[in-house]
Amino acid sequence: MKRAIPVIALLCSLSAHAQQRSELAELLDAGDESFPRAVEPRAFSFPADHGPHPEFRNEWWYITGNLDSTTGRRFGYELTIFRFALAPRRPASSSAWRSNQVYIAHLAVTDPEEDRFLTDEKFSRGAAGLAGATAKPFAVWIDDWRIADRMADRSAASAGAEDGAGEAWSLTAASGDFSLTLELDALKPPVLNGQAGLSQKSDEPGNASYYYSLTRIATRGEIRIDDEVFDVAGFSWLDREWSSSALDKEQIGWDWFALQFDDGTELMYYSIRRSDGSEDRNSAGTRTAADGTASKLGSDAVQLTVLDTWDSPAGGTYPSRWRLAVPAEELVLEIEPVMANQELFTTVRYWEGAVDVTGTKGGERVSGRGYVELTGYAPPDSDE
Amino acid sequence: MDSKVAITLEHLTKTYIEGDREHAVLNDVHASIARGASVAIRGRSGSGKSTLLNLIAGIDVPDRGSVVVDGTDVTALDERRRTLFRRRHIGFVYQAFNLIPTLSVADNVRLVLELNRVTGAKAEHRIDELLDAVDLLKRKQSRPDVLSGGEQQRVAVARALAHRPSLILADEPTGNLDDDAAGKVLAVLERLLRQTGGTLLIATHSDRVARSCDLTLALSGGRLDRQETA
């Protein structure tokens, strides 16, 4: 008996967050030779690089944020738009629907007070105006989920900041029972991660991405859940990454931390896990100072310890509390999710949630908030 | 072969299986009947009277022996030839009259003529002649079912003799009739026989019928014996 494949399963295999090793390897490893690879550092240019890089196999716009309502209620949110090229080139066609680009988006809101975690997902081809990304003016969208240059959206003649700092964007996304309408204003210029934006993911040359972040984005607007509307404000974080090949077969997942401290600094660290349980030596991070200057953190500069775990009701055990230490800075942090269950049951299962950070730096108390992403923990085949 | 002899039976044997035993209805019967004779055959029910008539008519075939009618060995003929022989040479009268209800009196007679290729004016004339002889000319166009039993049997007699058969076989012809009707039937039968000159074989229980015959044969225990008229 042949196994019937629902279309949804086809879409599933496209997600970069596939936690099954084979899928992950297929997608992120040993990419098609005809896609260009991230082999050496490149010159970044903004706002052009906010736009798409369709010649690369995959790319994402990853926005997470911690917000508070005027009534003192705490929220976390995530809007991620992924772009995948199914083939290196778009076949010539008279049809606007012909495309090699696929867009997938995940939307989530964390509402710890009500112990709610709301999610939604969209798929579309990057064609016929249904989904896509443009650099000038900046916009990336899928259906009516949209992140775009606020000024350009309002009037074509934008005096958008040429230096890349001070991006003024809007973010809108609506699902059946919740929606986000936010204004995003970057407070710091883009931070280039890795080696001037070239982020090596495994030992093999070319298994790397181009990776930058907007680490502190002032955010205000509205969150609607059911019929309740909350005026909210806080900080968001943008991760931008594109590549054609990143992980190798032994790399089974990652833990990613994006932390924003009350002192105006930020810390990003991703820990790549190998199948033997060890941390891959290509794990790395970036420390951003209040003034926006960034420095690379190698895997040997960071000590990550899991303090607690959480068993997903759907199977699989996720870490759920960590100690993260940067000895060189005398920085010791304890990171704890604001809510245990922030697992997304999109076509691929992963955990992505808001966290609180407390700790000390050189003996002085520091605190902050952030977002953590955990992939590769759901047991194989448990998502069907 | 003696041309004076109408029927010769030799070694005639017929056996029926009844239940699990054989029953010899006729057992090596020998007889010869002179032309123009009228012969009564008597015997109890089941003694083989009908079987004997059937064998003579070529309707049934014997297990052994032969039946010679007018010089023709009927038992040596195939079914079709036996039928044609019967059609030409034999006339029947039954106890149950056996007229065809859907045909008129005249047509019942005509049927036999037609089978013998007698048609047209010749046939009409013969029909009238016969019905007149049996005293039923007035009922010529009637259906059999409006006639009395005696009348029906008279029609049957007319039918049996229509084609001037050399042999007339009658099976209890008066069995279903009262004395009066029976007498009439026997009378017309005799009258017609005189005209056609055929030989008559009557299977009967009736003394009266037997008395009217030249000769009586008794069938009993599979054997046919001459019986003196009482």
Added chain:
Amino acid sequence: MTVVLKASAGFLRRHPWQLGLAVLGITAGVAVIIAVDLANGSARLAFLESLDAVTGEATHQVVGGPDGVDEAFYAELRTERGYTALAPIVESDAVIRNPDGDRVLTLLGADLFAEQALRDYRFNPGDTSGSFEDLFDRFLTAPGSVVVSEQTADELGLRLNESFTVVVRGREREASLVATFADAGTLGAYLLADIATAQEWLDSPGRLSRIDIRLNEDELAAFRALLPDGNRLLHAAGRTQSTLEMTDAFMINLNAMSLLALLVGLFLIYNSASFTVLQRRPLIGTLRALGVTQRQVLFAIVGEAAVLGAIGGILGVLLGVWLGEKLLFFVTQSINDLYFRLAVSDVRLSGITLAKGLAAGVVAALVAAAVPALEAAGYPPRLTMARSTLEGKTGRALPWVAVAGMALMALAWLTLTASETSLLAGLVAIFLLILSFALTIPWIVAHLAGLFAPLADRLGGVTARLAVAGIAASLSRTGVAVVALAVAVSATIGVSVMVDSFRGSVQSWLERTLSADVYLGLPSGGIDPDLIEAVTELDAVEAFSTSRRTLFFDGDGQTRLIVIRMAPGGYGGVEILDADPAEVWPRWDREDAVLVSEPYAWRNGLRRGDAVALPTDRGRRDFPVLATFQSYDVNGSGVLMSRSVFDRHWTDTTVDSIGLYLDDAARSGEIVAEVEALGRRFDQRVFASSNTGIRELSLSIFDRTFIITDILYWLAVGVAIVGIFGAMLALQLERGRELGLLRSLGMTRSELSGNVAIQTGTIGALAGLAAIPLGIAMAWVLIEVINRRAFGWQIAMDVAPGFVAGGVLLAIAAALVGGAYPAWRAGGTEPALAMREE
């Protein structure tokens, strides 16, 4: 009671023929009903399921003008209006070449991303063709990638990952099978491709055939407000319904034909039941004398019928399933020829169908046995009635039965005239008509036989007369057989006359309508404008016409708009029925007005002066009806509009077909070749033919449509033959004594067989003669009532003597076939029989 049953069981055991015939009658009738029911039901179900599969959770459809919906509106709904449960569809016919005959599938251009909100298509992956991702990649990015059902792939010899040629809009396209549907053949009529592939193949960038959308009631008003001019929102279920309704008349007609077979079967059962009762007269008389009550006798006979009905019903269902599979092919073919794309993989057995068959068998047996059972119950104790007594009774009843028949005829007439539109009333009238004739036929036959008898006498003498007289005299046996045969034969006469008249009308209509010498066309429309120019500029072409057909679905029905640019001499090709053509045509050319076809006018109750509302690109608009015209097009008939008027209200410029008027009609063949060559040059496979070619093609489709009708009435004739067989056999058994007498009087076997054959032949002839008036009456009702009510056609009735004569010959032949064995058997009657005493 048990002794009574035992007695009847014993009787039936000793009369296996009676038993067999009773069961056979029920079996045959039930089988035909089941077969038609299954074939119809399976076709319907397959259509609904495939439509369900492609409708999915969509509640509505956005449709546009003839050129569809602007895809920008779709993008707007998604990116600006926040609608998420919607999917774009680009649809067209696609022809797959195949040595066993081209197969037309529905090309479904879909966006799988959008589909998941509405539909759940499932695919079988190739055996070794790689990951899901590969399959999906190719479906999306490799132009020409398609998916068909596994069965379709098998039938057409398509293999995974191999390419084949698909003809879309006359252009050959290369397709590659990347997967098959993982379904049970529901999507057999579909060829799924990415929407981009479909647009490329159709050469219709920017246009969608429709948008499927899921909306709830309170969203409707707001959504309607968004619709651009010329776009409409349709209820998906309504559209399915109106598509299916097109086949209603077709299927009702088939069901009526199957009921005819059961009716004929019913006579057969009555025949057998009454005969078994007749033969058991002495037995029943004895039982009654022993104290068995009337009610017990009644129950015994009825119970016997019920058991036989159940057995026959079960056998009939089995036979019907087998027959249904054969019929399904023809039903599917007709639906494909006439209505829509349909692929049916196999018959679907439903419990209801099976129960229906079983119930039909039992009920028919009970109905048929009721009269004999009552009669049996009425037998006085011990009396053994002479046969002629019964015949006498039958004979006396005949005129009264005939009077009842006349009354039914009047009722049939009332039913016909009670409603002017009801198809059902028309069919009921036909059945009343059949019943009325059935009741009258024995009386007619008795008289005819009376007339025949002297004739038979003249021709064949007393023996022939004997045979013929036997018919009238034994009507209690033969009457029913004659009726069954007459009904079956009258159906063949009626249907043949109807089909022949219809064909004649269609033929003369085709001759008139196809006024151009050469036609070229694309069934799905869209002839290349350059090709049109090249063709019409050929030297031999003096004038040309163009046409475009487009289908508008609306709330409760559909309208086919035929847009014609008439050639100067082409107006005569359309016959105006209710107005002066000289006045109509100039106005039709100039004004915003239309003509409507006769069937369309009939169906929609339109008359000259009324208006037809059509959705133009700028919204709905009323077009006055100038006149009605004649048309026999099954579903093409509709509204006829001048191209110049159309161009004022719609942007669509598509042309489906062109008629070429040549300077010399004799050059048609040469021009056809030239047009085909031009088609190749412009890379478009147009269908080109002379007008005679089209006429022949049309008539061959016409003929094909009636194959199933032929099959059904042959089945009815078959059932009737079985009836004759049974009746004659019974008659011979009953005549045993008489036959024996004839044998003893000197009739040979062959003479006796011949006699019986004369009898059956005469029965056939009588049935055939009796069938003539019924046949012609049926033809009249079929033409004037059924066809008119079902399809709106006016057909000139033409009774060809050949069909009438053929009907009589068929009846004789059927009777002889049915009577062959009984006649042979009669010849074997033992002469000794007659000698025995009762």
